Amino acid sequence: MSITSTILRAGEAQGGHNLALGVIAVALATAVFYVDTYTDIEGAIAVLYVITMLLAAQATTRIGLLVIAAVCAALTLLSYVVTHGNSADLQSTIRLIVALAALLVTTMLLLKTETARVTLLSINSALKESEARYRSIFDRTRVALWERDYSKLRSYLMDVRAQGVTDIKAHARANPAVVDHCVDLIRVVAANEAAREMLGPESSAAGVLRRSIIRGQEKFLDVLQAIMDGERVFEDKVEVRADNGEDKLVLFSVSFPEDPAAFNRVVVSMVDITQREMALKALAEAQAELTKASKAATVGAMSASLAHELNQPLGAIVVNSQTLLRWLDRDPPDLAAVRRSAERMIRDSQRASEIIQNTRSHLSLSSNKLESVSLDRLVDETMALMEHELQRSGTTVLVDRKPDIPPVSAVKIELQQVLINLITNAIQAMDEAGNPERIIRITMERPDIEHVCIAVRDSGPGITDDAKNKLFAPFFTTKATGMGMGLSICRSTLEARGGKLEGTNHPEGGAIFEMRLLIKPEVEHA
């Protein structure tokens, strides 16, 4: 058994096949030996042992091959000795050498082939293992995974690019059908269990991709752009809709292969971050609530202390005025005493007004420090703060930056509050009008040496004639739940620093609000 296993290949399915090969090989060797030894045919018959070896090589190991080669060589020599034992001539000797050389060369080649075969086998099994491992990770992981065929989409996008299109968003705006066409080009190859759980069985079934990215097409267009630009990775927060209609916020990530041929199996992953985002939102809301509460507490404490301080001079004024009446009621009136009372009242009134003045300047000193504010950074930070709002409403913000805008000396939080107000108004205006395309354009300009302007323009319905005149009036609002304080406060905030806020309709549609700021406010307009 051990000899068999050394000579024959182990663990191979086609045992019967091997046996048949072996029998043929042995029969052939016997036939060759018979012809070589007992017939008078002149020629290198022994060369035919090569066929025996080729047959045997199919079923033997390296050692088996060597043994067979040795046997064949021995048989060749035996035939030679039997037939030409005592009458060796040059011709037969040459035939012997040719036969032996043929055997040697064949053996060497077969050994080499065998080595290559073994290597190939081990690579193949490693590949199979790797595929199995990948498959098991794909199936078992809690991350929702899809294998999607992007090859048709990719070649379509490459065609589009060859036609000179570089910005797919602009292209899609001009040709709205492009998006649907692109979605149709994607095929789902496979989806794992987590994917079925996340979006439901329909969205994960193999076949045409069911549209699950919602809220505008911006994110999908970003993916297309990434493919077009040959990027290797795309990752972003995306809102998706499950089969049951539930909206989820997911971290969407795709790794595109380097090899275009591999686009037929691109792995797409999604991690549900709805809970995390909701927690973050709740946290932000709690913080805002806390800020409000602490503001209220500060105001409460301040007014208590103010009331206490004011009570003294006011109390004195009350006593003095009543005393004054008493002096006046005398017969004759004591006018000198009346004068003294009146003078004390004037003094006490001034004291009361000083207390109020001090409190005001104390208030404005504590939080309103002028600093150098870069408008670029102001816009970036504000957008970061409003990221969720913008994403939720599917609003795109286009910022037109100019290199020559100097920083302004201002209270950053004030400018930020005004900007947040204007952007929020724009989002709400477009929301209420149900605009399909929601774009906010922020432009910065320097109209003259002293001023800079930030304009916020939306793609909404604009300001109605009715609203135009009352826009900045306190308590005027067009919103169902609005207080009507936003714009009025924004305007007085800017005016306090020598700035301006104007709102009008843009000639090309939409409302535009312009903040005009002094680069260097000379005095603090408190």
Next chain:
Amino acid sequence: MPPVPTIAVVDDDAAIREAMDDLVKSCGYECRLFASAEEFLAFEPRSAINCMVVDVKMPGLSGIELQAELNKHPERPPMIFVTSYEDERTRKTAINGGAFAFLGKPVDIEKLIGCVELALGH
């Protein structure tokens, strides 16, 4: 002609003291001003004071503490408390300590004069 009664005003606020001083004088009484409870305790003779108008809340000894201090002696002038804090507990403490009256600020002059007159036994 009976001697003119003297009213003591104990208040930490100078404007209030001055206004009270003039008011008391307009009623025809003498007035002595004290900026704190400690200042009043240092004053001799206490028998020269016929009535007191005392602020409750003062730095140092409060009006209530001044009352407790004065209650240690058999004789003390009637005390009229004036306060901007309408606090029921303080009020009860003052009344239990024998306060003649407990008035809120800003003070009602007619009421205060009425109280003073009553305290002086007119």
